[in-house]
Amino acid sequence: MRLSELVRESWAMTWFSRIPSALIMVVVAAMCVTTLVTVGSSAGAVASVTQRLEEAGARRLVVGDGGRQGFINGRTLGEVRAVSGVQSAHALGLPFDAVNGVFGAGGPSVPVWPVLGETSGMARLVRGRAPLPGEAIVSITRLNALRLQEPAGYLVNPDTQQQYAIVGAFVPEPGFEDTSAGALAVAPPDAIAQELRIIVDDITRAPVTVKAVMGILSPADPSTVRVESPTALAQTARDLHAQLVRQGRSLLFMILGAGGFFVAAVVLADVLVRRRDLGRRRTLGISRLDLIALVVLRALWTAALGAALGVALGWWLTSRQGVSVPADFTVAAAVLGTLIAAMASMPPAVFAATRDPVAVMRTP
Amino acid sequence: MTLAVDSLRFRYGKGEELFDGLTHAFTPGAVTALTGPSGRGKSTLLYVLGLLLTPSSGSVLIDGREASRLRDGARSGLRASTIGFVFQDSELDPHRTVIDSVLEPALYAGHRKRAMVGRARELLTEFGLEHRADHRPGQVSGGQAQRLAICRALLNDPPIVLADEPTGNLDRGNAELVLDALCGAARARDHTVVIATHDPYVLTRVDEVVEL
Numbered sequence: 001m002r003l004s005e006l007v008r009e010s011w012a013m014t015w016f017s018r019i020p021s022a023l024i025m026v027v028v029a030a031m032c033v034t035t036l037v038t039v040g041s042s043a044g045a046v047a048s049v050t051q052r053l054e055e056a057g058a059r060r061l062v063v064g065d066g067g068r069q070g071f072i073n074g075r076t077l078g079e080v081r082a083v084s085g086v087q088s089a090h091a092l093g094l095p096f097d098a099v100n101g102v103f104g105a106g107g108p109s110v111p112v113w114p115v116l117g118e119t120s121g122m123a124r125l126v127r128g129r130a131p132l133p134g135e136a137i138v139s140i141t142r143l144n145a146l147r148l149q150e151p152a153g154y155l156v157n158p159d160t161q162q163q164y165a166i167v168g169a170f171v172p173e174p175g176f177e178d179t180s181a182g183a184l185a186v187a188p189p190d191a192i193a194q195e196l197r198i199i200v201d202d203i204t205r206a207p208v209t210v211k212a213v214m215g216i217l218s219p220a221d222p223s224t225v226r227v228e229s230p231t232a233l234a235q236t237a238r239d240l241h242a243q244l245v246r247q248g249r250s251l252l253f254m255i256l257g258a259g260g261f262f263v264a265a266v267v268l269a270d271v272l273v274r275r276r277d278l279g280r281r282r283t284l285g286i287s288r289l290d291l292i293a294l295v296v297l298r299a300l301w302t303a304a305l306g307a308a309l310g311v312a313l314g315w316w317l318t319s320r321q322g323v324s325v326p327a328d329f330t331v332a333a334a335v336l337g338t339l340i341a342a343m344a345s346m347p348p349a350v351f352a353a354t355r356d357p358v359a360v361m362r363t364p
Numbered sequence: 365m366t367l368a369v370d371s372l373r374f375r376y377g378k379g380e381e382l383f384d385g386l387t388h389a390f391t392p393g394a395v396t397a398l399t400g401p402s403g404r405g406k407s408t409l410l411y412v413l414g415l416l417l418t419p420s421s422g423s424v425l426i427d428g429r430e431a432s433r434l435r436d437g438a439r440s441g442l443r444a445s446t447i448g449f450v451f452q453d454s455e456l457d458p459h460r461t462v463i464d465s466v467l468e469p470a471l472y473a474g475h476r477k478r479a480m481v482g483r484a485r486e487l488l489t490e491f492g493l494e495h496r497a498d499h500r501p502g503q504v505s506g507g508q509a510q511r512l513a514i515c516r517a518l519l520n521d522p523p524i525v526l527a528d529e530p531t532g533n534l535d536r537g538n539a540e541l542v543l544d545a546l547c548g549a550a551r552a553r554d555h556t557v558v559i560a561t562h563d564p565y566v567l568t569r570v571d572e573v574v575e576l
Contacts, residue, residue: 001474002476008477012460280455280457283449284516285442287440288436358417
């Protein structure tokens with residue numbers, strides 16, 4: 001048979017046997033809806049967990065020099081930044097309170113974090129310019145607290161009377177959200193910092209990065225060193241991810257298996273009911289291969305329609321539940337549902353094609 | 365195109381052997397009846413000739429070439445293009461219009477349906493059924509349905525036409541019309557027509573009789 005005629009004939013067959021076609025459509029639609037509502041939700045959860053783990057805040061490694069040993073300085077900072085797997089590294093001193101210099105000691109105060117080196121990577125400038133040593137930038141949310149209309153004027157440390165010119169306003173980058181409560185002041189290059197914040201490229205490589213960083217810092221007394229590492233979080237994430245994927249996979253196999261079984265049963269019942277029709281076609285000259293293709297194509301069309309219906313319904317249901325199913329998963333579910341239906345229709349199609357047409361035609 | 369059988373034997377499973385080494389050449393342009401008592405294999409011989417059953421031994425020769433042991437694809441191809449088949453119950457697809465039923469063998473012979481519509485209409489006109497073209501099989505009489513089955517069998521202009529008790533369910537008037545159509549096809553188109561029948565009236569209308 002010509003391919004175009006085969007396609008047309010399979011369409012006609014779909015239309016003529018509406019009940020089995022509708023049943024296949026319903027089974028595949030149910031398969032897709034169930035997949036999206038169950039496995040799709042798991043996939044959404046996996047994607048959400050993965051996304052949250054990929055956020056910079058979750059990839060933050062903090063080393064604190066509780067004993068003021070001085071191992072966090074300009075030199076070690078430079079070396080840490082050069083370690084592969086380190087996306088960014090910033091060294092901060094202990095925060096101190098500073099007041100708006102215009103109002104003096106009785107004025108409103110904010111915490112100020114001394115920063116070793118530049119502030120880019122930890123703060124996104126929204127007004128003004130990047131600070132130089134001895135200058136400060138204020139969190140955009142704290143300008144009002146300091147009674148400032150614009151990032152201008154200066155901050156004063158009431159204890160040391162040290163002044164910091166305000167040159168800009170910032171929004172903190174992920175991992176530095178706590179600095180939104182105050183200001184960042186650039187410390188002199190030879191200053192010593194008490195905290196090193198590192199954002200790693202990949203949370204799964206955090207343990208290796210921790211080792212490399214600690215090797216560079218090599219504190220004389222490790223007992224006073226505080227390390228906050230995402231290693232445990234990475235392990236939990238990996239476990240959770242693996243568990244969700246495992247669960248999703250088993251569930252998917254069950255759904256597809258059950259759906260495939262039902263489709264096969266419907267197609268088998270259909271070819272048994274239509275045995276005279278198929279026997280007539282064989283007698284009139286259709287080849288076994290064309291007959292198999294006809295039965296499979298018929299299942300394919302109805303399955304594709306069912307998959308489209310199921311995906312639409314599944315999207316509606318999951319969106320009502322507030323679950324976001326990834327688009328690629330949705331497409332994969334529709335394609336898989338359609339292919340499973342086509343594959344499930346294969347054994348009944350082969351059965352129909354290999355039946356003896358003479359026995360069929362001579363049986364009333 | 366010639367149709368012949370040589371030393372033909374056939375057996376269903378462990379059942380009785382049929383045909384007893386039958387050798388016969390069917391005459392092109394003639395109508396041959398296969399007859400004999402029930403159980404002697406009239407319809408079975410027809411299906412063997414139609415390459416739907418493989419003989420236990422011996423061969424079916426189409427144009428002198430052994431055809432019964434070809435692969436399924438080749439046999440299906442031969443059936444679609446070389447052999448027309450008329451069933452006892454016409455076997456028209458109840459879901460299709462009459463003209464679509466007549467066009468069915470064209471699909472299996474690899475023709476475009478559209479290209480064969482003219483030919484199908486010609487046949488319907490020739491058999492006085494053109495006004496039934498868009499009807500469903502349920503809307504035509506038994507005799508008309510059987511004549512439609514003959515139209516379907518002749519669509520691809522096959523040199524061989526096999527008919528299994530084509531008048532079995534018809535009254536004498538309709539049987540005459542159907543036999544006229546089959547005999548006319550054999551004589552006008554030089555087709556080899558083979559009819560399996562136990563109807564004595566059919567035997568009076570055919571050119572040759574093979575007694576099984």
